[in-house]
Amino acid sequence: MKRPHKHRPWRVLAAALTTGLALSACGGGGGAGGTAASGGDKTLRVWFPGNLSNEVTWVNGTLVPAFEKQHPGVDVQVEFVDWANLSTRLSTAFAGNTAPDVFGHGNAAAAGFADAGRIQPLDEQVAALPEADRTDLTFLNDGKVGGKQYIMPLRGFGYLVAYRKDLVKEAGLDFATPPATWEDLRAAAGKLAQREGGKVTRSGLLMPADNTISMSQAFGTLLFQAGGKFLAGDGKTVTWNAPEGVAALEHLTGLYQGSDAVSSGLGEKTASTGAQHPLATGRAAMALVDDATLKTIHEQSPELAEKIGVLSPVKKAEAVSFGGAGNGMFISAKTKLKKEAWDFISFMLKPENVKAYSLTVGGIPARTSVAKDPELTKVSYLAPFMEAAPQFRGNPNVATWTQLRDALGKEIEKALRGTTPPRKALDDAAAAAEELLKG
Amino acid sequence: MKGAWRWRRTAVVALVTAVVMLPFWWLLSLAFKPETEVFSYPPNLLPREWTLDNFAYVWETTNLPVALTNSVVVGVLTVLSNVMAATAAGYAFARLKFAGSRPLFAATLGAAMVPAVVQLIPLFLVTQRWPLAGGNDLFGEGGSGLLNSYAGLLLPLLVQPLNIFLARQFFLDLPEEMAEAARLDGASELRIFWSVYLPIARPVVATIGVLSFTGAWEDFLWPLVVVSSPDMQTLPLALSTYAASGVVQYGPLMAATVIATIPVVGVFLAAQRHFVRGLASGGVKG
Amino acid sequence: MVLPATIILFVVVAIPIGYGFYLSLTSYNPVETTGPRFHGLAGYAEVLTSAEFWRALGVTGAYAVGTLILTVPAALGLALLVNGKFPGVGLFRGMMYLPRVVSLVAVSMIWLWLYSREGFFNYALDLVGLDPVEFLTDESTALPSLIVMRAWKALGGSMIIFLAGLQTIPQELIQSAAVDGAGRLRTFRHVTLPLLMPITTYVVVVDLIYLAQSFSEIYILTSGGPLGSTTVVNMLVYKQAFENFQLGEASAMAFVLFCMIFALAYANVRLLGRSKK
Numbered sequence A: 001m002k003r004p005h006k007h008r009p010w011r012v013l014a015a016a017l018t019t020g021l022a023l024s025a026c027g028g029g030g031g032a033g034g035t036a037a038s039g040g041d042k043t044l045r046v047w048f049p050g051n052l053s054n055e056v057t058w059v060n061g062t063l064v065p066a067f068e069k070q071h072p073g074v075d076v077q078v079e080f081v082d083w084a085n086l087s088t089r090l091s092t093a094f095a096g097n098t099a100p101d102v103f104g105h106g107n108a109a110a111a112g113f114a115d116a117g118r119i120q121p122l123d124e125q126v127a128a129l130p131e132a133d134r135t136d137l138t139f140l141n142d143g144k145v146g147g148k149q150y151i152m153p154l155r156g157f158g159y160l161v162a163y164r165k166d167l168v169k170e171a172g173l174d175f176a177t178p179p180a181t182w183e184d185l186r187a188a189a190g191k192l193a194q195r196e197g198g199k200v201t202r203s204g205l206l207m208p209a210d211n212t213i214s215m216s217q218a219f220g221t222l223l224f225q226a227g228g229k230f231l232a233g234d235g236k237t238v239t240w241n242a243p244e245g246v247a248a249l250e251h252l253t254g255l256y257q258g259s260d261a262v263s264s265g266l267g268e269k270t271a272s273t274g275a276q277h278p279l280a281t282g283r284a285a286m287a288l289v290d291d292a293t294l295k296t297i298h299e300q301s302p303e304l305a306e307k308i309g310v311l312s313p314v315k316k317a318e319a320v321s322f323g324g325a326g327n328g329m330f331i332s333a334k335t336k337l338k339k340e341a342w343d344f345i346s347f348m349l350k351p352e353n354v355k356a357y358s359l360t361v362g363g364i365p366a367r368t369s370v371a372k373d374p375e376l377t378k379v380s381y382l383a384p385f386m387e388a389a390p391q392f393r394g395n396p397n398v399a400t401w402t403q404l405r406d407a408l409g410k411e412i413e414k415a416l417r418g419t420t421p422p423r424k425a426l427d428d429a430a431a432a433a434e435e436l437l438k439g
Numbered sequence B: 001m002k003g004a005w006r007w008r009r010t011a012v013v014a015l016v017t018a019v020v021m022l023p024f025w026w027l028l029s030l031a032f033k034p035e036t037e038v039f040s041y042p043p044n045l046l047p048r049e050w051t052l053d054n055f056a057y058v059w060e061t062t063n064l065p066v067a068l069t070n071s072v073v074v075g076v077l078t079v080l081s082n083v084m085a086a087t088a089a090g091y092a093f094a095r096l097k098f099a100g101s102r103p104l105f106a107a108t109l110g111a112a113m114v115p116a117v118v119q120l121i122p123l124f125l126v127t128q129r130w131p132l133a134g135g136n137d138l139f140g141e142g143g144s145g146l147l148n149s150y151a152g153l154l155l156p157l158l159v160q161p162l163n164i165f166l167a168r169q170f171f172l173d174l175p176e177e178m179a180e181a182a183r184l185d186g187a188s189e190l191r192i193f194w195s196v197y198l199p200i201a202r203p204v205v206a207t208i209g210v211l212s213f214t215g216a217w218e219d220f221l222w223p224l225v226v227v228s229s230p231d232m233q234t235l236p237l238a239l240s241t242y243a244a245s246g247v248v249q250y251g252p253l254m255a256a257t258v259i260a261t262i263p264v265v266g267v268f269l270a271a272q273r274h275f276v277r278g279l280a281s282g283g284v285k286g
Numbered sequence C: 001m002v003l004p005a006t007i008i009l010f011v012v013v014a015i016p017i018g019y020g021f022y023l024s025l026t027s028y029n030p031v032e033t034t035g036p037r038f039h040g041l042a043g044y045a046e047v048l049t050s051a052e053f054w055r056a057l058g059v060t061g062a063y064a065v066g067t068l069i070l071t072v073p074a075a076l077g078l079a080l081l082v083n084g085k086f087p088g089v090g091l092f093r094g095m096m097y098l099p100r101v102v103s104l105v106a107v108s109m110i111w112l113w114l115y116s117r118e119g120f121f122n123y124a125l126d127l128v129g130l131d132p133v134e135f136l137t138d139e140s141t142a143l144p145s146l147i148v149m150r151a152w153k154a155l156g157g158s159m160i161i162f163l164a165g166l167q168t169i170p171q172e173l174i175q176s177a178a179v180d181g182a183g184r185l186r187t188f189r190h191v192t193l194p195l196l197m198p199i200t201t202y203v204v205v206v207d208l209i210y211l212a213q214s215f216s217e218i219y220i221l222t223s224g225g226p227l228g229s230t231t232v233v234n235m236l237v238y239k240q241a242f243e244n245f246q247l248g249e250a251s252a253m254a255f256v257l258f259c260m261i262f263a264l265a266y267a268n269v270r271l272l273g274r275s276k277k
Helices: A004-031 A053-070 A083-095 A107-115 A123-127 A131-136 A165-170 A182-192 A212-225 A243-256 A291-300 A302-307 A338-348 A351-361 A383-391 A401-416 A422-438 B002-031 B053-061 B064-095 B101-111 B116-128 B150-157 B161-173 B177-184 B189-200 B202-218 B221-226 B235-246 B250-272 C003-024 C042-048 C051-082 C089-101 C104-115 C120-127 C142-167 C171-179 C184-195 C197-212 C216-221 C233-242 C247-275
Strands: A042-049 A074-081 A102-106 A155-164 A194-196 A199-202 A286-290 A308-310 A321-325 A327-331
Touching (some): A053 A338, A074 A083, A083 A102, A102 A107, A102 A338, A107 A327, A107 A401, A155 A212, A155 A351, A165 A302, A212 A243, A212 A401, A243 A401, A286 A291, A291 A302, A291 A308, A302 A308, A338 A351, A401 A422, B002 B250, B002 C051, B002 C104, B053 B064, B064 B101, B064 B150, B064 B161, B064 B202, B064 B235, B064 B250, B064 C003, B101 B161, B101 C003, B116 B221, B116 C233, B116 C247, B150 B202, B150 B221, B161 B202, B161 C142, B161 C197, B177 B189, B189 B202, B202 B235, B202 B250, B202 C089, B202 C142, B221 B235, B235 C104, B250 C104, C003 C247, C042 C247, C051 C089, C051 C142, C051 C197, C051 C233, C051 C247, C089 C142, C104 C120, C104 C142, C142 C197, C171 C184, C184 C197, C197 C247, C216 C233, C233 C247
Parallel strands (some): A042 A074
Antiparallel strands (some): A155 A286, A155 A308, A155 A321
């Protein structure tokens, strides 16, 4: 084949395509940027984690207008980023230096961002708050990393055992004196479980086991109740394989494994599943649930609301449960609007806003005083969690926590599914974690 | 005899289609059910009470109309640029011998094999540093480049390497002799491509159109990081809000999905008319 | 003629990939302010010695091959069925393409329900008196369940490509074969199939490329469990990059995956491409 006829087509198509590109570039000019606001206002960029529709409505319709009215000259630009995508958004934003002035995230993220120098310590601002406010903010201490305040928690969450009153009655149990210890709860679960041909068809006590993360939280609940901790106080030594941890995992595994198993459904999605939750469908008589999941059950199966009760945390050594600060707000290290950023956060933490936030979004309010508000205490899915707020214990605030939890969760799943004995699973997880902690 | 085969064929196709459509039955039924009826056991395959609330909700109170418009704009521009650039490049790879053809083709194909996750941050930086756009200077400093714009959304979609591959495979299949005849008449390569091969290639052009539209329509990861305001949201972003944080709003999600699916089906039906035999299939392969 | 495509690909593909490759030779956490720190092949060494990675690679292979075996012959068969004019053909083609275009989020939610304990499949099993199956939460059924869903989604896309391929086969060849007295099956084997080879190559290679990189639907349906039995490589890549913020190592993993896909795709192009001649 001859060659000479090849150069022209290159040029023609190149021209056609360049035109196309130019056209598309023009089409998009309008939406870009967003930093230049009208009238010389300062634009405060805020990212909210999650995008529940009622949260969006409340923030855009009530919170932001009220703040802007009080702070003329500040234009608040809010973006809602779903939890599942938050890390992706943040890492591209950090890489490109386009991170917002204020952003929300889970409490567990605080240590990593603080370690990387992406967020500012807020101790000065907190110290300037009235004493009454500081003691009223329930989860303030959970927001500290290495003794410094880095995140301002907006609400709390926790895990409690919910049960079906009708099924409990049917089984001849009386929770007028509720189960208070592991043994009590386990005995009740034994009576509530139903089996068919060696398989548990109705769980006596379902634990969160959607994935390895929730398995690690179920384990955490029992670990704390046994008096154990994930890590030692220095944040560098693994303690989950101490005797308390082994007891916790053996107890947890015993619910699923062995001839006297009382639960089934490992790996099944239960978080926030509402009408599909085993408590709602009747495939579980008791279940360790978080406040958000209980809320969805109430909302999607309103006919069941009356039939669901909630127990206070049981104990082995301590009557506590997994929980604590939920999501909170950070101030970006690079912000030019430090004062406005703090103004916005403290505005959100005003009692009336804390109350409205809990009512719209759910979750334990960030202020102890608000948790006593009659409008909130009459919300039946919220009240028990607000009451138990002082009993919730959370993750250690260390930078590598998500990786440590991943290592732990994997081994816990092996124990729950009976492929590795509990003690060995925890030791293996500890060995993997110590590698990570060494860096 | 022939008629019987036709009807038997229709019956088989109908059966297969019915099986394939089964999940959609449920999708549609959820879209028309009230929230309280979403999950019941045994499953009721038809709503007991039909409602259009979900459609009204997503259309009137959410960002769906804006997202739909944006997706159409991005989709149409993607189709145009892919049909032009990818078809031409595919033809060149299949038919023209030029220096570096093989390695260039291998590189093009290879580009499709690198997981998008690791291209994300580099691509974000390229978009952000785009010279002379969004307040940037000549060196890409100072502004936000093509972030949060149609151009930014389009950037990675303009030429999809797999479309080049598809076009190449098609043109490989076409007889060489047709080009030789035209060349003897003194036609240029572009002319041969344009008036000899492109008319026969209608099925491939239609296929590339459908595939690139679909690709743009379902792209999630890139819009997620490049878009930062509701007015630039595309459909996948808008849809993801109904399944936010594990709290799935089944009715609205399915209603929005139904709405979001209609345009692609429209594009498909329009394109599939061109899945007919090319006009001049006279050339016989040697 | 390749120039416009090349220019665009260079800017939006080659530069990002080149930079991504550089990152794979570094330790880079985008959250940290320090930027990438070059450490040569250490990231690759880490990946190649990780048992988790090799296991995920095996899962990815099983997932891709399983789906291909289900889809490609079925798609070709369907394309042959709907190639031609008969009542309702347009509609049938459209409906079969539907799974390919419906939002992945919605589709995953539907399949999550279909497979769940109170879902359609278990309801159907119950109707015929069989025990319920824990499709997605049992180690032995999770991956096959994902493959079935993926095959369902991929079927229509592959079908239309085969269909377009069938349309370019000169009718005369088929007719002359028929005149020679070749049966339908023989015509298919000796005329249609060889001519479809380039397109079959495309379908297999492209499906392979897509399948090897899949993870969203797996993430929604099983999150990689139970016991890691559905953890594919791209899920590890995503996790490393955006949960653990180890972008350097994530990139190294991605490029190892890339090499595997490239080798397979190349072998395919060679193998299927040659058999045509």
